Amino acid sequence: MAKEIVISVKDLTKKFGSFTAVDHLTLQVRRGEIFGFLGANGAGKTTAMRMLCGLSFPTSGSGTVAGYDILRQAEEIKRHIGYMSQKFSLYENLTVWENLNLFATIYGMSAKSIREKTDAAFKTLGMENMRNVPVKEIPLGWKQKLAFTAATLHSPDVVFLDEPTGGVDPSTRRKFWEMIYRASSEGMTVFVTTHYLDEAEYCNRISIMVDGRIKALDSPEGLKRQYLAGTMDEVFRIVAKDAKRGD
Amino acid sequence: MNAKILKILLKKEVSLIKRNPIIPRLIVGMPVLVMLIIPLVATLDVKNVEVVVVDNDRTELSRRMVADMDASEYLSVTGCYFSYDEAFRQVEEGEADAIVTIPKDYQKDLTNGEKPELDLKANGVNATKGTLGAQYATMSVANTVARWQAEQGVSLSAREFGTVNLYNPTLDFRNYMIPALMVVLLIIICGFLPTLNLVSEKESGTIEAMNVTPVGRLEFVLSKLIPYWAVGILVVTVGMLIGWLVYGLVPEGNIANIYLAAILFSLVMSGLGVFIANRSATILQSIFMMFAFIIVFQLMSGLFTPIASMPRWAQCITYAIPPRYFIEIMRSVYLKGATMTDLWVQYATLSVFALLFSLVAAMTYRKRA
Numbered sequence A: 001m002a003k004e005i006v007i008s009v010k011d012l013t014k015k016f017g018s019f020t021a022v023d024h025l026t027l028q029v030r031r032g033e034i035f036g037f038l039g040a041n042g043a044g045k046t047t048a049m050r051m052l053c054g055l056s057f058p059t060s061g062s063g064t065v066a067g068y069d070i071l072r073q074a075e076e077i078k079r080h081i082g083y084m085s086q087k088f089s090l091y092e093n094l095t096v097w098e099n100l101n102l103f104a105t106i107y108g109m110s111a112k113s114i115r116e117k118t119d120a121a122f123k124t125l126g127m128e129n130m131r132n133v134p135v136k137e138i139p140l141g142w143k144q145k146l147a148f149t150a151a152t153l154h155s156p157d158v159v160f161l162d163e164p165t166g167g168v169d170p171s172t173r174r175k176f177w178e179m180i181y182r183a184s185s186e187g188m189t190v191f192v193t194t195h196y197l198d199e200a201e202y203c204n205r206i207s208i209m210v211d212g213r214i215k216a217l218d219s220p221e222g223l224k225r226q227y228l229a230g231t232m233d234e235v236f237r238i239v240a241k242d243a244k245r246g247d
Numbered sequence B: 001m002n003a004k005i006l007k008i009l010l011k012k013e014v015s016l017i018k019r020n021p022i023i024p025r026l027i028v029g030m031p032v033l034v035m036l037i038i039p040l041v042a043t044l045d046v047k048n049v050e051v052v053v054v055d056n057d058r059t060e061l062s063r064r065m066v067a068d069m070d071a072s073e074y075l076s077v078t079g080c081y082f083s084y085d086e087a088f089r090q091v092e093e094g095e096a097d098a099i100v101t102i103p104k105d106y107q108k109d110l111t112n113g114e115k116p117e118l119d120l121k122a123n124g125v126n127a128t129k130g131t132l133g134a135q136y137a138t139m140s141v142a143n144t145v146a147r148w149q150a151e152q153g154v155s156l157s158a159r160e161f162g163t164v165n166l167y168n169p170t171l172d173f174r175n176y177m178i179p180a181l182m183v184v185l186l187i188i189i190c191g192f193l194p195t196l197n198l199v200s201e202k203e204s205g206t207i208e209a210m211n212v213t214p215v216g217r218l219e220f221v222l223s224k225l226i227p228y229w230a231v232g233i234l235v236v237t238v239g240m241l242i243g244w245l246v247y248g249l250v251p252e253g254n255i256a257n258i259y260l261a262a263i264l265f266s267l268v269m270s271g272l273g274v275f276i277a278n279r280s281a282t283i284l285q286s287i288f289m290m291f292a293f294i295i296v297f298q299l300m301s302g303l304f305t306p307i308a309s310m311p312r313w314a315q316c317i318t319y320a321i322p323p324r325y326f327i328e329i330m331r332s333v334y335l336k337g338a339t340m341t342d343l344w345v346q347y348a349t350l351s352v353f354a355l356l357f358s359l360v361a362a363m364t365y366r367k368r369a
Helices: A044-054 A073-079 A096-106 A111-125 A140-152 A169-187 A221-226 A230-238 B003-019 B023-041 B060-071 B084-090 B106-111 B127-152 B172-206 B207-209 B217-225 B227-245 B254-281 B283-300 B312-318 B322-335 B344-364
Strands: A005-016 A020-031 A034-041 A060-065 A081-084 A160-161 A189-194 A205-210 A214-217 B049-055 B073-079 B096-104 B119-122
Touching: A005 A044, A005 A189, A020 A044, A020 A189, A020 B322, A034 A044, A044 A160, A044 A189, A073 A081, A081 A140, A096 A111, A096 A140, A096 B003, A111 A140, A111 A214, A140 A160, A140 A169, A169 A189, A169 B106, A189 B049, A205 A221, A205 A230, A214 A221, A214 A230, A221 A230, A230 B322, B003 B023, B003 B172, B003 B217, B003 B227, B023 B172, B023 B227, B049 B060, B049 B084, B049 B127, B060 B073, B060 B096, B060 B106, B073 B084, B073 B127, B084 B096, B096 B127, B106 B127, B106 B322, B119 B127, B172 B207, B172 B217, B172 B254, B172 B322, B217 B227, B217 B254, B217 B344, B227 B254, B254 B283, B254 B322, B283 B312, B283 B322, B322 B344
Parallel strands: A034 A189, A034 A205, A081 A160, A160 A189, B049 B073, B049 B096
Antiparallel strands: A005 A020, A005 A060, A205 A214, B096 B119
């Protein structure tokens, strides 16, 4: 039996004046999948993701996330997803624990379950000694891990990660992907945007967005076969060669 | 409305305010500084009005009148002249602010039960000093005459003039200023802080982290409003303490009335602040917008210039300016000892504004763009 669909959108479009940021986006993501959302800067990845998360109204189109309607049930969607923005956005003047406790409480977790989950998370991440440290004092790599933890502590159906590994060193990136795999193995669906094409290889399926449209969508292997390319880097160059937007 | 979520949001706000390197100091330091300095420097009190006297009577009474005027804290008699022209020259040369002319036979007429008139001329160049000086001189003379008549056993029928300034007998500007300064402080502190707080969440991106959670709009907005009740109470407390300890001014009325008005007004200002923050993308924008409101609030609410002396159309506008009601309450409770029953209209209007501004704050906060 085919796995359950958790994200399904059809012709999702976002216009800012005469500029079409996202142009008729259509895709489906299955439960437990790690779905890579690739594209150059300005291709429309973040805008598309913000519509899926209920942060931005689509200009047209429709779809569901975690079984709820994007247009009408944004607040329901928010209960069932986690989101990690491109820009680090935890409270710098609150401690690690205070940040996690704040977000987990908002997601309706009980005090007991918050304690258990954060204890486990601190242990796995080796962050036990950082519990009461203000977030502004911890290094960037740890911040990213913390942001991921804050976005997944409530075990959402889908977690959206917007360029989660931007600006971090290769070893931290590897550890970050270990966290993503762990989340996926626990049944979370991971929807991740990235610039790093080596990271694209870690995904079950990827889409490549060019100028607001999806130009290619398949597994990394499938794409390489389709474009007769040896690496994802080559695939990306072939697909994005006519791009007008971006660098 | 989820109490658990509101509680944790409030805890977060309080922690963030406490850990901010500047804000807590500002909340206490600004009222202290303003209350200590402004009443001393920004005064419209008129003291040492220079009076010249033309004494055509030259009796015991007229000499006493001159001596009493000179003894007054507000007047100083700089010269006695035999003719009006000589006295007038002093005014022309800027040496005197007012001329008091005592007519011939003043004492005699008064003893005979007539009503002799004093002539009082004030220099209108410095209008405030002139008019107030004339008033002070009138009061001083009235007192001297009254005492003299009492000593002579004459009925007090001649005491026709004389102004008594109710509630603030010496027209001490400080008594007028101190309640007003507390209003100014609340306008600024409770208006700016929530605005800057919320817009800085926008700039740092934390608001997006909040908007992507299922947090309720009401809980979130309340968490931005409620801490400023506490701040409002703190500001008013500091203000009242300094008013009492430094200037010896204690509210004539019930302190609870002042606190209630302060809470309502804090809510008005923080609601406005959140509304402005909702409409601004950057701190710069929000500051400019807030200033626009604050200028109107300060200059048109009767803080510094009485509403009654504004043109009719402007007076109509002041009904829509919330600090107007707060100022009326503060001054009436402070100086007149007014009660809630006396001021129910002001309290009711302020409550409506508080509710309205909070609603607008909650309604304009959007989790989705």
